[in-house]
Amino acid sequence: MTLLGHFALWAAFLIGVWSAGLAFFARWQDRPELSLAIRRGSYAVCAALLVASAALWKGLFSHDFNIEYVAAYTSRNLPEYYLVTAFWAGQKGSLLFWAVVLGIFGALAQALTSNRFKDLLPYVAGVTNITAAFFIAVMLFGEGANPFERLSFTPADGRGLNPQLQNPGMIAHPPTLYLGYISLAVPFAFAIAALMARRLDAGWIIAMRKWALASWIFLSIGITIGMWWAYLELGWGGVWAWDPVENASLLPWLTLTAFLHSVMIQEKRGMLKRWNMGLIIGTFLLTIFGTFITRSGVIASVHSFTQSSVGYFFLGFLLVTAILSFTLLYTRWPDLEPEAELESLASREAAFLFNNLALVGIAFSVMWGTLFPIISEAVRGTKITVGPPFFNKVNIPLGLFLLLLTGIGPLIAWRKASAANLQRQFIVPTVTGLVTTVALLLAGLRDGWALAALGISGFVVGTIGQEFWRGVRARHVMHDESIPVALVRLMGRNRRRYGGYIVHVGIVLYFVAFTGLAFRTKAEVDLVPGQSTTIASPFGWTYELTHLGISQYSALNRQVSAATLEVKRDGVRIGTIKSEKRQHVDSFGNRLFEPSTEVGLRSDLREDLYVVYGGSPDGTERSHFVLQVNPLVAWFWIGGAVLVLGGMLTMWPGGPQVKTKRRAPVQAGYEATLTGMPS
Amino acid sequence: MKSTRRGFLAALLTAGGARTLLAQEPSGGDSLSADPLRQPWNVGIQRDTVGVLDNDPVVIAIERRLRCTCGCTLDMYTCRTTDFTCTYSPELHREVVAMIEAGKTPEEIIAFYVERDGEAVLMAPPAEGFNIAGYLVPGLVIATVGLGLGAYLSRRRDVESGSDVAAGRDAAAAEAAAPDAEAAERLRRALDEVES
Numbered sequence: 077m078t079l080l081g082h083f084a085l086w087a088a089f090l091i092g093v094w095s096a097g098l099a100f101f102a103r104w105q106d107r108p109e110l111s112l113a114i115r116r117g118s119y120a121v122c123a124a125l126l127v128a129s130a131a132l133w134k135g136l137f138s139h140d141f142n143i144e145y146v147a148a149y150t151s152r153n154l155p156e157y158y159l160v161t162a163f164w165a166g167q168k169g170s171l172l173f174w175a176v177v178l179g180i181f182g183a184l185a186q187a188l189t190s191n192r193f194k195d196l197l198p199y200v201a202g203v204t205n206i207t208a209a210f211f212i213a214v215m216l217f218g219e220g221a222n223p224f225e226r227l228s229f230t231p232a233d234g235r236g237l238n239p240q241l242q243n244p245g246m247i248a249h250p251p252t253l254y255l256g257y258i259s260l261a262v263p264f265a266f267a268i269a270a271l272m273a274r275r276l277d278a279g280w281i282i283a284m285r286k287w288a289l290a291s292w293i294f295l296s297i298g299i300t301i302g303m304w305w306a307y308l309e310l311g312w313g314g315v316w317a318w319d320p321v322e323n324a325s326l327l328p329w330l331t332l333t334a335f336l337h338s339v340m341i342q343e344k345r346g347m348l349k350r351w352n353m354g355l356i357i358g359t360f361l362l363t364i365f366g367t368f369i370t371r372s373g374v375i376a377s378v379h380s381f382t383q384s385s386v387g388y389f390f391l392g393f394l395l396v397t398a399i400l401s402f403t404l405l406y407t408r409w410p411d412l413e414p415e416a417e418l419e420s421l422a423s424r425e426a427a428f429l430f431n432n433l434a435l436v437g438i439a440f441s442v443m444w445g446t447l448f449p450i451i452s453e454a455v456r457g458t459k460i461t462v463g464p465p466f467f468n469k470v471n472i473p474l475g476l477f478l479l480l481l482t483g484i485g486p487l488i489a490w491r492k493a494s495a496a497n498l499q500r501q502f503i504v505p506t507v508t509g510l511v512t513t514v515a516l517l518l519a520g521l522r523d524g525w526a527l528a529a530l531g532i533s534g535f536v537v538g539t540i541g542q543e544f545w546r547g548v549r550a551r552h553v554m555h556d557e558s559i560p561v562a563l564v565r566l567m568g569r570n571r572r573r574y575g576g577y578i579v580h581v582g583i584v585l586y587f588v589a590f591t592g593l594a595f596r597t598k599a600e601v602d603l604v605p606g607q608s609t610t611i612a613s614p615f616g617w618t619y620e621l622t623h624l625g626i627s628q629y630s631a632l633n634r635q636v637s638a639a640t641l642e643v644k645r646d647g648v649r650i651g652t653i654k655s656e657k658r659q660h661v662d663s664f665g666n667r668l669f670e671p672s673t674e675v676g677l678r679s680d681l682r683e684d685l686y687v688v689y690g691g692s693p694d695g696t697e698r699s700h701f702v703l704q705v706n707p708l709v710a711w712f713w714i715g716g717a718v719l720v721l722g723g724m725l726t727m728w729p730g731g732p733q734v735k736t737k738r739r740a741p742v743q744a745g746y747e748a749t750l751t752g753m754p755s
Numbered sequence: 756m757k758s759t760r761r762g763f764l765a766a767l768l769t770a771g772g773a774r775t776l777l778a779q780e781p782s783g784g785d786s787l788s789a790d791p792l793r794q795p796w797n798v799g800i801q802r803d804t805v806g807v808l809d810n811d812p813v814v815i816a817i818e819r820r821l822r823c824t825c826g827c828t829l830d831m832y833t834c835r836t837t838d839f840t841c842t843y844s845p846e847l848h849r850e851v852v853a854m855i856e857a858g859k860t861p862e863e864i865i866a867f868y869v870e871r872d873g874e875a876v877l878m879a880p881p882a883e884g885f886n887i888a889g890y891l892v893p894g895l896v897i898a899t900v901g902l903g904l905g906a907y908l909s910r911r912r913d914v915e916s917g918s919d920v921a922a923g924r925d926a927a928a929a930e931a932a933a934p935d936a937e938a939a940e941r942l943r944r945a946l947d948e949v950e951s
Contacts, residue, residue: 312829312837319828421908433901441893447891448880456885461822463830463878470893601834602805605790607879628793637798659797670840671797690839693802695795700802 078143078224080362081131085172085212088124088179092209099202104273110469112199114735116608118186121208122179123592130224134170142230143168145223152663153633157247158237165241165665167386168215168223173251174367175211177258178204185262185287186347193283199269200262210393218386233662237634239672240545244351245305253298253325257363259291260328264360266351271404276411278343281352285339288356288726292336293720295329300716307712309671311688314319315597315712318400318467327439331359334435337428337485344490345425347414350405351432354411354644357401362439364394369446388470420492426659434478441470442515476528479587482580483509483536486543501542508538529546529591533584540577540584571725576721585715592683594707600690603641604698612647613705620644624652626697634658639689639699643678653678655689655701805860808852819852821868822876829877830872 101292102110132145141147141208149162149169164173186197215221240246263284270280302325303315314323335355339347370496374388418425445462452460456457488499512534513527521527547570551562567574595614601610602621610620619736624640637657643650655676658666683705690700792798808814818832825843827834831851835844854864868876880886 080887090842111761310837312833317829418908421905426908429904430901433897433904437893437897437900444893446890452880452885452889457812459873460877460886461828461875461879462880462889463822463828465820465879466889469879474893474897567775600805626792626798628797635794635797637792637794657798659794685760690836691802692792692795692798695792697790697792700839701807735886 077134077140078139078226080512081128081135081224082125082222084128085216085222087472088128088175088505089209089212089216090123091124092205092212092462095121095413096206096209099198099205102198104476107255107341108195111194111198115203116185118179118201121205121613122176124182125172125176125179125208127162129172130730133160133163135224136160139234141232141234143223144181144225144228147227147231149237149560151234152236152634152666155236156633161241161247162253162395164238165237165246168221169224170250170444171211171215171218171221171386172223174254174258175215177254178208178211178261179396180209181259181262181263184623185265189283192297193279195273196266196269196280196283199230199272200265203265203268204261206355207265210389211276212645214386214389218389221386233666235663236357236660236662238670239634239658239660239669240309243305243309245308246299247296247303249305251298252294252301254292256291256295256557257328257366258331258494259287259294260360261364262287263291263356264703267356271353274409274411275409276349278346281339281696282343286729287725288332288336288339292329292332293723294717295717295725296323296330298534299329301586303712303716307709308677309673311702313598313675313686313688313706314593315709316590318442318445318464320446321366321370323442324362324369326358327366327443328362329434330337331355331362332444333361334432336440337435338432339423341428343461347418347425348429349412349414350409353405354434355432357398357405361389361394361398361401364390366399366445371530391627394489416640422488422493422498423450423492424485424488425489427481427488431478431485432483434474434481438471438478442467442579445470466688472525475587476525476532479529479536479583480530482583483532483539486539486577486580504542505535505538507542508698509535521593526591526594529587533587533591536580538583540580542578544574552563567725575722575724575726575728578725579719582715582717582719582722585711585718587714589711591706592711593706596700596704596706598704600699601703603701604696609697609703611705613683614707615682617646619705620647621653621687621701623697623699623701626692626699633662634660636693637689639676639692639701641676641687641701643685651678653687657689659689667714679710684709708741769825803849806852809848811855813861814848814851814855817855817864818848819936820865821847821851822878823847824872824876886905 095114098110099114102108102114131298132308134147135143136150137156139146139150139152145166145168146162149165150159154162162169164170182201185200185204189197189200215223248667256348266280266284266287270276299490302322306317307313307315335352338348338355340354344351366388368387370387371390382581417431420426445467448462448466452458478707483505487505489497495500509531513531516527516530521530544566547566548559551557551566552559555562555565557565596612597612598610599611601609603621605625608620608622609619612618619635620643622644624642625639626639628635628637630636635658637659638654639656640652640654642652654678657671658674659671662668671691673688673690676689678685686704686706688702688704690702692699782882789894814902815832815898818835819833823829823831823834823844824847825838825841827838827841829837831844831847837846838844838927851864859867865877875879880889882890
């Protein structure tokens with residue numbers, strides 16, 4: 077199978093290079109008859125990479141430990157579903173995973189794109205295929221990067237999968253994040269195609285908008301599941317540590333979010349064409365930058381793969397792609413003249429511009445902080461650490477500014493808002509924000525940042541509620557629909573707009589959850605069985621935890637030591653909580669890795685009681701625990717779900733023809749009912 | 756009744772077992788009286804017993820500002836309360852506690868680590884010298900671009916308002932002729948609603 081895998085990789089590489097070369101040759105020589113051959117190249121690359129992937133999975137499932145990758149990341153007793161995920165657990169496999177997903181997306185872009193844009197498709201194929209060929213080249217020519225590399229001997233068993241990767245979150249987190257990263261190659265390819273073909277109307281945006289949205293949804297899911305995994309698996313009780321690799325996943329999400337906003341201005345007004353081109357190119361480059369960070373080891377990270385020279389392939393690719401893309405953009409600059417100009421500072425367009433400024437500004441500050449250790453070392457020759465205190469100090473104000481804009485943007489009319497319009501639009505959200513702030517002050521909250529975050533959240537919720545209410549009321553009045561029917565039809569007819577508002581609700585929930593984490597309590601304690609301890613909740617009650625004892629047993633690929641504690645809240649028993657130490661073993665019982673920890677969790681909408689069994693260090697049941705009460709954590713996961721649902725609503729295809737019941741015959745066009753209008 | 760693991764498991768299986776367990780006396784505060792584990796090597800390395808200063812806010816605040824030197828990228832406090840296989844962070848913690856007990860101030864302790872391990876031991880660089888650029892550049896860039904954008908938009912608005920005086924008069928006249936500003940606003944919203 078490794079021979080087949082090797083062969084398939086070479087086939088995909090050669091076809092990718094050939095079809096990309098042909099695409100550019102066809103453009104240069106004006107040979108449109110080559111289009112079909114170029115497009116078929118995408119399908120061939122995809123097929124070859126699927127064969128290579130099947131070969132690797134065959135090796136994983138057949139425990140072919142002569143394959144170095146299989147021996148390094150699996151063992152005979154590894155549960156089968158982790159044999160699936162082992163595909164992307166290591167550097168080599170993840171490179172192949174990246175390539176095959178890109179191959180699939182490249183083929184789908186060819187198959188699913190409307191014929192209206194078929195003149196763009198050869199260039200799209202050229203870009204996706206050359207990108208796939210690059211990833212294959214890294215595997216074929218990079219040092220120790222080929223997943224089909226064989227060992228000179230065959231071990232009896234493999235070294236097993238890192239325990240931290242043996243978690244449901246890791247089944248979904250890497251692939252969704254990769255899907256987000258990789259699918260961004262398609263919008264980028266459409267942008268390059270539009271530039272090459274000089275088809276710079278809004279067509280390329282229509283062709284790639286759903287790809288961009290899909291990328292955004294995948295990135296959102298990947299980031300949220302990554303936070304969930306970090307919270308449950310790393311045992312520190314937080315969700316975001318501003319680690320360089322975490323930052324690398326956030327950067328394209330921020331710029332893509334900016335793009336999804338600014339592209340609306342191009343669609344509606346024909347403005348910001350150059351900016352949008354630059355933004356989508358920059359977003360793709362950030363995915364390559366993130367890959368470079370993850371794989372080069374140039375910046376220390378808990379998440380990165382083993383340091384290797386592979387990263388420098390990505391640096392080279394990043395530089396070449398940046399130079400070529402921006403040169404192409406420069407040559408097309410005159411063709412990207414805006415069709416309209418901004419008319420007023422008080423307009424939706426201006427609000428979107430400031431929203432873009434905030435999003436790109438945050439991306440810049442995150443990138444700046446991530447790279448600042450390197451810059452500092454280059455300038456001063458002194459190593460420094462840029463950790464969470466730095467990022468929090470710089471990004472919390474920017475984040476709150478962005479949150480505020482989330483509430484302001486929808487309140488301002490397109491083109492130019494009148495003073496009366498502004499006054500009318502802002503009154504409800506402002507009151508909502510102020511009431512929230514005052515209520516929290518009366519409830520005893522004194523933390524300035526928390527008050528600001530929750531007050532602004534109230535403002536944004538006021539904005540969204542007002543938008544929904546006005547839309548529903550308009551339908552209710554105009555079409556005599558009941559409120560629930562009006563709500564459903566409103567959202568059905570304006571999916572993009574109201575899906576966007578739902579996304580904003582998800583963002584608010586994220587901010588609320590982050591604010592809650594600022595109030596967590598944490599304590600270390602040693603307990604013998606029967607002994608109790610207490611920890612206070614920020615909500616005012618007290619948890620009493622009693623150590624019930626340690627049970628030890630063997631599972632499929634691990635020996636488990638489980639500590640159970642009984643939990644009382646204000647003296648009332650609410651159940652037990654169990655945290656584990658797991659020593660993973662191979663099929664011969666040999667220990668693999670250091671003992672890992674599974675946290676114990678009792679979660680509700682208000683807070684999580686989070687228990688980490690640190691171990692029983694003197695060989696008895698006297699146990700070390702780290703206890704935490706983490707307020708509002710559940711709202712991260714709810715916010716993530718809301719965010720993704722909103723995104724899905726926004727991109728949902730088609731839509732039912734909504735039958736409306738009109739009150740009276742009206743002239744052609746639309747009906748607008750005015751209440752209270754003087755007759 | 757002395758608590759044993761087997762006894763505990765049996766108690767769990769019986770109704771009210773947990774209550775029975777809770778009624779027991781704790782099996783002693785010292786480690787020697789706790790039951791031995793069947794597989795003690797599976798549950799972590801030797802650690803100190805938790806002391807008062809382990810949960811002390813001052814100690815925690817100091818340790819949150821210092822990076823663990825094991826290479827994990829975490830701060831000292833997070834590392835010692837998260838990575839129970841780390842041998843560096845417990846040792847560093849012992850040093851911090853010893854310095855606190857010796858009467859050193861937090862700033863003196865921080866200075867000791869910077870002197871010994873270099874500036875990289877700080878979780879965030881001090882806001883001095885070149886590091887100031889680290890803190891200020893993002894804000895300055897955003898503020899500059901934002902102000903530039905605002906100025907550009909304002910200038911456009913001024914130009915338009917100057918050249919469109921006549922149009923403004925027409926608009927004012929049209930507004931005067933309009934039945935009611937509020938009604939017009941509602942019309943605009945209703946139209947926006949249909950158009951969106």
